[in-house]
Amino acid sequence: MLFNLHTHTHFCDGSDHPEEYVRQALDKGLSILGFSGHAPVPFDNNFAIPSKTKLLEYVRTVEKLKQKYAGQITIMLALEIDFIPGLTESFDSFREMAGLDYTIGSVHLVKNLENNRLWFIDGAKTDAYDHGLQDVFENDAKKAVTAYYRQINTMIINERPRIVGHLDKIKMHNKGRHFTENDLWYRDLVLSTIDVIKQNNCIVEVNTRGKYKGRSDSFFPDGWVLGSLINDDIPLTISTDAHTPEEMTLGYSEASRYLKEKGCKKIYIPHGDSIKSLPLT
Numbered sequence: 347m348l349f350n351l352h353t354h355t356h357f358c359d360g361s362d363h364p365e366e367y368v369r370q371a372l373d374k375g376l377s378i379l380g381f382s383g384h385a386p387v388p389f390d391n392n393f394a395i396p397s398k399t400k401l402l403e404y405v406r407t408v409e410k411l412k413q414k415y416a417g418q419i420t421i422m423l424a425l426e427i428d429f430i431p432g433l434t435e436s437f438d439s440f441r442e443m444a445g446l447d448y449t450i451g452s453v454h455l456v457k458n459l460e461n462n463r464l465w466f467i468d469g470a471k472t473d474a475y476d477h478g479l480q481d482v483f484e485n486d487a488k489k490a491v492t493a494y495y496r497q498i499n500t501m502i503i504n505e506r507p508r509i510v511g512h513l514d515k516i517k518m519h520n521k522g523r524h525f526t527e528n529d530l531w532y533r534d535l536v537l538s539t540i541d542v543i544k545q546n547n548c549i550v551e552v553n554t555r556g557k558y559k560g561r562s563d564s565f566f567p568d569g570w571v572l573g574s575l576i577n578d579d580i581p582l583t584i585s586t587d588a589h590t591p592e593e594m595t596l597g598y599s600e601a602s603r604y605l606k607e608k609g610c611k612k613i614y615i616p617h618g619d620s621i622k623s624l625p626l627t
């Protein structure tokens with residue numbers, strides 16, 4: 347059974363109208379397609395749904411597609427919501443506004459609580475990552491990465507996302523230069539985050555985007571981090587974070603094979619206020 351719970355359309359930084367994604371999903375034989383536009387954020391940016399008005403249009407569009415394609419594919423309405431302490435709106439306000447089937451909680455901008463500035467860790471450019479680390483955290487990688495994982499922990503505890511988005515994306519542009527995933531302090535940060543995930547019953551996605559975009563040689567998460575999640579029985583899902591219809595299933599089979607090799611037998615999806623398991627195929 348194929349599904350994808352993490353997709354971006356032209357309502358945010360994706361390429362096409364949602365219906366193009368539905369057509370592609372049907373072509374590829376998906377049973378479930380979740381739309382997870384970037385929720386609006388209160389500052390200038392080029393990735394999020396730009397306004398509340400646009401958000402309501404996004405909601406109406408996805409709700410219409412749910413009805414139009416009922417019986418052919420299960421369509422779910424979601425948002426990928428940024429969490430930045432003291433800045434972003436609560437996940438509950440989006441839940442109330444949009445009647446979401448689930449939320450993906452993600453950190454793309456890390457706040458330095460001492461100077462209130464933001465470090466953008468995503469995007470295509472390693473230069474921007476390096477400059478941000480220098481400008482916002484004076485090149486103190488341990489401090490910056492600690493702020494990243496603390497922000498994720500606070501998000502999970504305060505906002506209760508159903509899915510944690512690309513857990514260790516902080517590694518994407520690092521490529522072993524400022525820190526390594528085997529540094530003891532890094533391990534401690536990740537392990538304490540996994541504890542928080544476990545206590546709050548979140549699903550963690552295995553996100554294939556970094557790999558198929560050539561920005562990362564591993565999934566988010568991968569390596570020992572993924573191993574720890576599996577050992578701790580954290581429910582996992584696979585998503586491609588598609589920004590075009592063509593990216594709908596990129597890396598899915600590879601991730602699914604990989605998880606099976608690591609001993610996973612089930613995969614999880616949101617289901618009402620809870621989660622449900624599916625066989626990993």
Ligand SMILES: [Zn+2]
Pocket residue numbers: 426452454511512
């Ligand atoms: Zn994201």
Ligand SMILES: [Zn+2]
Pocket residue numbers: 352354426587
């Ligand atoms: Zn995304």
